[in-house]
Amino acid sequence: MKIAFVGKGGSGKTTLSSLFIRHLAAAGAPVVAVDADINQHLGTALGLEDAEAAALPAMGERLPLIKDYLRGSNPRIASADMMIKTTPPGEGSRLLRIREDNPVYEACARSLRLDDGEIRLMVTGPFNESDLGVACYHSKVGAVELFLNHLVDGPEEYVVVDMTAGSDSFASGMFTRFDMTFLVAEPTRKGVSVYRQYKEYARDFGVALRVVGNKVQGPDDVDFLREQVGDDLLVTVGQSDWVRAMEKGRPAPFVSLEPQNRTALGTLLAAADATYGRRDWERYTRQMVHFHLKNAQSWGNARTGTDLAAQVDPAFVLSEAVPQLS
Ligand SMILES: Nc1ncnc2c1ncn2[C@@H]1O[C@H](COP(=O)(O)OP(=O)(O)O)[C@@H](O)[C@H]1O
Numbered sequence: 001m002k003i004a005f006v007g008k009g010g011s012g013k014t015t016l017s018s019l020f021i022r023h024l025a026a027a028g029a030p031v032v033a034v035d036a037d038i039n040q041h042l043g044t045a046l047g048l049e050d051a052e053a054a055a056l057p058a059m060g061e062r063l064p065l066i067k068d069y070l071r072g073s074n075p076r077i078a079s080a081d082m083m084i085k086t087t088p089p090g091e092g093s094r095l096l097r098i099r100e101d102n103p104v105y106e107a108c109a110r111s112l113r114l115d116d117g118e119i120r121l122m123v124t125g126p127f128n129e130s131d132l133g134v135a136c137y138h139s140k141v142g143a144v145e146l147f148l149n150h151l152v153d154g155p156e157e158y159v160v161v162d163m164t165a166g167s168d169s170f171a172s173g174m175f176t177r178f179d180m181t182f183l184v185a186e187p188t189r190k191g192v193s194v195y196r197q198y199k200e201y202a203r204d205f206g207v208a209l210r211v212v213g214n215k216v217q218g219p220d221d222v223d224f225l226r227e228q229v230g231d232d233l234l235v236t237v238g239q240s241d242w243v244r245a246m247e248k249g250r251p252a253p254f255v256s257l258e259p260q261n262r263t264a265l266g267t268l269l270a271a272a273d274a275t276y277g278r279r280d281w282e283r284y285t286r287q288m289v290h291f292h293l294k295n296a297q298s299w300g301n302a303r304t305g306t307d308l309a310a311q312v313d314p315a316f317v318l319s320e321a322v323p324q325l326s
């Protein structure tokens with residue numbers, strides 16, 4: 001299951017992603033956690049020291065390796081250089097699983113022991129000034145898009161992506177890659193306006209989007225969110241002393257998280273799991289082709305000097321049933 005946490009900066013994406021990841025790990029579920037937020041804090045939210053977090057391998061710096069592995073023997077992709085972030089898999093491409101060892105995890109993922117389990121963590125790498133213009137930001141997040149577009153995940157195994165909800169994530173197909181998108185919103189007009197924008201983009205793509213109210217302080221906050229987002233409001237989370245203690249560098253065991261917050265995490269998981277029955281690999285594949293053709297036209301063809309539409313394998317449908325190429 002592919003799950004994203006999106007929202008405005010400061011809304012609590014990283015905090016709620018990290019709690020959700022801990023919740024999954026506590027249940028013994030296999031998890032790949034991905035930090036694709038502009039402010040890279042998922043590692044520290046999962047308990048790493050600053051120096052350890054800074055030493056994590058950056059996916060954005062390992063794109064050639066990622067591309068070369070995923071390309072496999074796909075005859076439509078002549079070289080890794082010809083592969084852009086939206087290049088879809090086809091016959092001969094290597095696919096990724098959540099539960100396996102592969103060169104992509106070996107280069108980009110670190111195992112992390114949480115108090116109740118072990119997960120894999122991958123990070124895009126820090127964004128700098130020039131990344132916030134269009135191209136480079138995309139190339140870092142592009143590593144995550146390639147990962148998701150080659151992943152064949154099943155039920156009860158999870159990729160959780162902590163992700164910025166900016167117009168940036170809409171130019172690529174990133175926002176369509178998830179079984180469930182949790183939009184984290186504080187009960188403020190700004191929080192809700194990010195939701196409206198996301199909803200607008202998501203509408204034509206069948207994106208499952210639910211709002212998680214965060215830093216909610218009372219019934220008035222809940223009423224506000226309900227009034228603004230209606231039934232899209234899934235659950236609300238209040239100020240957590242457990243989170244505060246962790247931020248002070250005094251982490252408590254995860255079992256001592258406030259019961260109401262634990263219940264909220266259970267609600268998120270149930271909502272995500274419930275989407276599995278509606279998963280549609282054909283649509284998923286069609287959408288990646290759609291965004292590939294769009295990116296090819298707008299910049300990819302010019303960049304690579306080829307017609308990238310030729311990379312599309314018309315007969316290929318990504319699915320859990322596609323046999324693995326060794
Ligand atoms: N439910 C919560 N309880 C306590 N503190 C929270 C909660 N949600 C977020 N915070 C705090 O708010 C700040 C911003 O949260 P963060 O998760 O980093 O936001 P984002 O990733 O969306 O930018 C952090 O200091 C975080 O610890």
Ligand SMILES: [Mg+2]
Nearest residue numbers: 014037039041
């Ligand atoms: Mg963050």
